[in-house]
Structures are given as C-alpha cells and as structure tokens.
Amino acid sequence: MHMNEECFDVLIVGAGISGIGAAYHLQTNCPDKRYAILEGRDSIGGTWDLFRYPGVRSDSDMYTLGYSFRPWTAPKAIADGPSILEYVRDTARAYGIDDKIRFNHQVKRAFWSTPDAQWLVEAQRTDTGEIVRVRCNFLFMCSGYYDYANGYTPDFPGTEEFRGRIVHPQKWTPDIDYAGKRVVVIGSGATAVTLVPEMAKTAAHVTMLQRSPTYVVAAPEQDAFASVLRKCVSAKFAYAATRWKNVLLGMAFFWFCRRYPKRAKALMVGGVKKALGNDYPIERDFVPSYNPWDQRVCLVPDGDLFEAIRSRRASVVTDRIDTFTPTGIRLESGATLDADVVVTATGLNLSVLSNLQISVDGQHIDLADTMAYKGMMFSDVPNLALSMGYTNASWTLKCDLTCEYVCRLLNYMTRHGYTQACARVNDAVLDKQPMLDFSSGYVQRSIARFPKQGSKAPWRLYQNYILDIATLGYGAIDDGVMTFSAEPRLDRVQPQPG
Numbered sequence: 377m378h379m380n381e382e383c384f385d386v387l388i389v390g391a392g393i394s395g396i397g398a399a400y401h402l403q404t405n406c407p408d409k410r411y412a413i414l415e416g417r418d419s420i421g422g423t424w425d426l427f428r429y430p431g432v433r434s435d436s437d438m439y440t441l442g443y444s445f446r447p448w449t450a451p452k453a454i455a456d457g458p459s460i461l462e463y464v465r466d467t468a469r470a471y472g473i474d475d476k477i478r479f480n481h482q483v484k485r486a487f488w489s490t491p492d493a494q495w496l497v498e499a500q501r502t503d504t505g506e507i508v509r510v511r512c513n514f515l516f517m518c519s520g521y522y523d524y525a526n527g528y529t530p531d532f533p534g535t536e537e538f539r540g541r542i543v544h545p546q547k548w549t550p551d552i553d554y555a556g557k558r559v560v561v562i563g564s565g566a567t568a569v570t571l572v573p574e575m576a577k578t579a580a581h582v583t584m585l586q587r588s589p590t591y592v593v594a595a596p597e598q599d600a601f602a603s604v605l606r607k608c609v610s611a612k613f614a615y616a617a618t619r620w621k622n623v624l625l626g627m628a629f630f631w632f633c634r635r636y637p638k639r640a641k642a643l644m645v646g647g648v649k650k651a652l653g654n655d656y657p658i659e660r661d662f663v664p665s666y667n668p669w670d671q672r673v674c675l676v677p678d679g680d681l682f683e684a685i686r687s688r689r690a691s692v693v694t695d696r697i698d699t700f701t702p703t704g705i706r707l708e709s710g711a712t713l714d715a716d717v718v719v720t721a722t723g724l725n726l727s728v729l730s731n732l733q734i735s736v737d738g739q740h741i742d743l744a745d746t747m748a749y750k751g752m753m754f755s756d757v758p759n760l761a762l763s764m765g766y767t768n769a770s771w772t773l774k775c776d777l778t779c780e781y782v783c784r785l786l787n788y789m790t791r792h793g794y795t796q797a798c799a800r801v802n803d804a805v806l807d808k809q810p811m812l813d814f815s816s817g818y819v820q821r822s823i824a825r826f827p828k829q830g831s832k833a834p835w836r837l838y839q840n841y842i843l844d845i846a847t848l849g850y851g852a853i854d855d856g857v858m859t860f861s862a863e864p865r866l867d868r869v870q871p872q873p874g
C-alpha cells in the first residue's frame with residue numbers, strides 16, 4: 377500500500393439523498409466501521425442540488441421519499457426542490473455526516489484485489505485535476521442513476537437556425553428569462569408536467585409539445601391525513617403512520633393498474649376528463665397507447681397542469697417535430713409553434729454505477745454481463761453494493777432497505793471474520809432478463825448496459841417494498857448464493873519477529 381493512501385472500512389460514493397442515508401445507517405448500525413463519502417460535486421444533495429428549473433419538485437410524496445429515520449414535517453407532501461435539498465443537508469448536519477464528505481472527488485475506477493480483500497478506488501479531483509487513491513474493504517455506490525454531465529436531447533433538425541433560446545432542464549441557469557415570452561416545453565414526463573404550470577404563471581403562453589400522451593393523475597399537494605395526525609400525536613408517529621398509509625396506497629394502486637389495466641386506464645382518463653371538461657380532446661392528448669405503469673405515471677399536485685390548461689395559459693399539442701425554424705418549430709402535421717424559449721424536457725441519460733470502470737483481480741468487469749443480486753450487488757463482484765430505488769414507488773424506500781441489508785452483511789462478516797462477500801450464480805438455468813421492465817425511451821436507450829435480473833429470487837427485482845422488508849431486512853445473509861471468504865488483509869498482517 378502506498379504511504380499516503382488512506383484506508384477505510386467502507387467508502388460511500390455520492391452525497392445525494394442515498395449517500396447521506398447510507399452514512400446514517402452505517403454509523404448507527406456499524407459504529408465500528410470507519411467510512412468516508414467521496415462526492416464529485418462541491419455540495420450535498422445530488423439531484424436536488426443539480427436541478428434548478430422553475431417549479432422543480434418531487435413527484436412522489438415526501439412521507440415515502442423521506443428517510444425512515446427522519447420525519448418529514450413540512451406541510452407539503454409533494455415538496456419543492458429547495459425544501460428537499462434543505463432536508464437532505466439538515467440530515468447530514470444533524471448526524472455529523474457532513475464532516476465525512478470529501479467534495480470534488482469524482483470516482484472513476486475501482487480495482488478489487490482478493491489477496492488484499494480491498495478496493496483501490498481512484499478519484500479525480502474536479503477542482504485541481506489531481507488523482508486521489510483511497511482503499512476500502514467495501515464500496516457502497518450511492519451515485520444515482522443518470523449522467524450528471526448532460527441530459528438527453530434528440531437531434532432535432534434546424535436548431536442552429538432557431539433565433540430563440542433552447543435549454544435542457546438539467547442545465548437551467550437563473551438568467552433564463554421567460555416572463556411574457558412564448559415557451560414550448562418538449563416532452564410529457566414528470567419534468568414537463570412540472571415546468572408547464574410553473575412557467576405559465578408568467579410566460580405569455582406555454583405549449584407542452586408531446587409525441588405521445590402520458591398518464592397524468594392529480595393528487596393533493598398536502599396530505600390531509602398527515603396534517604390532522606400531526607396535531608394529535610408526535611411528529612415521529614404521524615410520519616410513520618402517513619408513510620405506511622402511502623406505501624400501502626401506492627402498492628395497491630400499482631397492483632390495481634397491473635391487474636386491471638383497462639379499469640385503471642378508465643379511472644385515470646376519467647380524472648382528466650373531469651378536470652378538463654367533456655369538450656377537451658382527451659383521447660388525443662391524455663390517453664396513452666400503453667398500459668398504466670408500463671411507464672411512470674405523472675403526478676400533478678392539486679391538478680395544477682389542468683388548471684393552467686383550463687385558464688388557457690398553457691396548452692398541449694400532440695404531434696412530431698419536423699424541424700426548428702428561425703421563429704419556432706414546424707410540426708409534421710404542417711402546423712407551426714412560435715417560440716422565444718424552447719425547453720427540451722426530453723429526459724435523462726441513464727448510467728449504471730456512474731460509468732465506473734471496475735476490475736476484479738485484474739479482470740475488467742462489464743456490468744452488462746453480471747446479474748443483480750437482490751437488485752443491489754452484482755455476480756462475481758465482491759464487496760460492492762449499489763443503492764438504487766424503486767421505479768414504481770419512492771426511491772428512498774428501497775435505499776433505506778438496501779442500507780439495512782449492507783449493514784447486516786457487514787456485521788455478519790465481522791462476526792465470522794470474513795473479509796469478502798460475493799454473490800455467485802449457482803443456477804445453470806437462470807433466465808436472464810432486463811433489469812428494468814419500463815418501455816420508456818430513457819430506459820430502452822440504455823438498458824443493454826445494465827446488469828441483468830433473473831427469473832427468481834435472489835436474482836429477481838420484485839419492486840415490492842413489503843417483500844423487500846422480508847428479504848433485505850430479515851432474510852438469511854448466508855443464503856447459499858452469497859459466498860464468503862476470509863483473506864488475510866495485508867494492512868492488518870502483523871510483521872513477523874526476526
């Protein structure tokens with residue numbers, strides 16, 4: 377080991393909502409473990425610090441997006457980005473986690489050595505360019521699921537001719553002025569339905585231009601159940617009760633959509649009809665061709681999108697872009713949209729483990745060749761876990777459980793003197809399937825680079841919170857798939873006398 381290389385028991389990568397949560401679980405459940413957090417940016421918060429577009433907010437409720445261990449006490453259940461950022465930062469401060477973060481350390485490569493039972497992790501300082509090497513026994517990736525450098529923008533013809541401004545929501549800057557201007561928001565996902573009503577407050581007009589419709593559901597911004605409960609019982613109890621209520625309602629809704637897609641579709645479309653009136657061409661703009669939850673369902677707080685459409689400050693156009701023109705966008709139907717500002721809410725570029733280059737005992741690992749174990753570790757990759765949330769429920773629900781499992785695993789290894797834990801595929805007929813089963817463009821564009829899932833536990837990703845409580849929270853650590861070994865750690869070998 378190089379003299380100035382620091383060594384930790386656990387290295388967490390990322391100081392977003394997951395990384396801060398991971399640190400809390402680790403220092404609470406494994407207080408003997410030395411850990412640090414390497415964060416590529418210069419601040420805490422990840423997504424909630426990066427995204428600065430108008431109206432940025434959660435699209436699931438904060439009782440389930442919040443941590444299990446720290447009540448969300450603000451009145452809004454669907455919360456704005458700055459409040460979520462403050463919650464994550466407060467949590468880091470409250471538990472002394474902020475002192476453990478090394479900012480401006482972008483992790484690029486990790487090399488596992490079985491004889492050393494260690495990862496050698498290489499990070500590049502984003503402020504000085506310097507390469508920093510750190511060693512750890514366990515690498516916990518809390519690096520999110522998308523590329524921070526750039527969002528996804530399709531190649532639209534004619535953009536160079538357009539005289540207005542084109543901006544991707546991931547690159548929003550405070551100087552972008554849209555008051556009194558004509559705005560086109562391209563897209564119909566969570567970001568687009570957030571942007572449209574917010575920008576419509578001051579823009580001359582906002583058009584949401586979508587290729588095809590998405591399921592949009594109105595939900596109350598404040599949770600009445602939580603508001604009443606908070607007046608009667610402690611904040612902690614009110615939070616726990618509301619969290620469970622929302623978990624169960626969310627699961628029931630997801631189950632209903634999958635079990636009875638036609639009825640679920642009728643229910644959701646009926647909601648839009650009620651909000652926009654019978655004269656609105658619902659079929660054209662709000663009835664998707666796919667079944668509910670084949671892609672993410674978009675939530676709009678207090679129906680703000682519908683209100684903006686009703687008041688004619690915003691409108692929806694379902695069409696395809698032919699080309700940008702100097703003054704706007706020409707559509708395939710021949711219609712044109714005049715615009716001063718175009719926002720390309722066309723999505724994210726997904727990335728697995730932040731495109732980390734990994735090798736195990738000198739062998740390069742292509743994650744696409746691995747199988748995901750319990751949706752969080754990877755076959756033949758020892759002592760590495762990924763904190764990745766649900767696609768059909770709040771992200772943090774799964775991350776909290778993943779952290780509990782990692783802590784149980786680490787404590788199990790310590791108790792038995794093991795230094796290495798590695799999931800091995802021992803089922804010759806395991807069927808390999810894509811890790812995510814969403815038909816959305818952003819998933820389909822990158823799913824080939826993702827690890828695979830199997831057809832049964834522990835290789836199957838069930839996306840089911842209750843099942844995960846059972847398996848991640850209480851399931852046997854030594855399940856016959858996770859293998860353990862006790863390599864002598866070089867840094868712990870005592871020099872022999874003589």
Ligand SMILES: Cc1cc2nc3c(=O)[nH]c(=O)nc-3n(C[C@H](O)[C@H](O)[C@H](O)COP(=O)(O)OP(=O)(O)OC[C@H]3O[C@@H](n4cnc5c(N)ncnc54)[C@H](O)[C@@H]3O)c2cc1C
Binds near residue numbers: 434519522730771
């Ligand atoms: C606009 C928006 C709204 C969303 N709303 C919701 C919602 O309502 N509900 C929900 O469940 N989910 C939502 N999501 C998904 C959301 O990203 C997650 O809920 C959650 O914030 C992810 O947290 P994270 O800590 O895992 O990842 P991130 O927030 O992405 O944080 C990852 C951190 O790791 C750092 N990092 C990454 N790679 C490296 C590296 N190689 N080296 C060092 N540091 C690294 C990043 O700089 C970042 O700080 C939303 C996403 C977006 C973009």
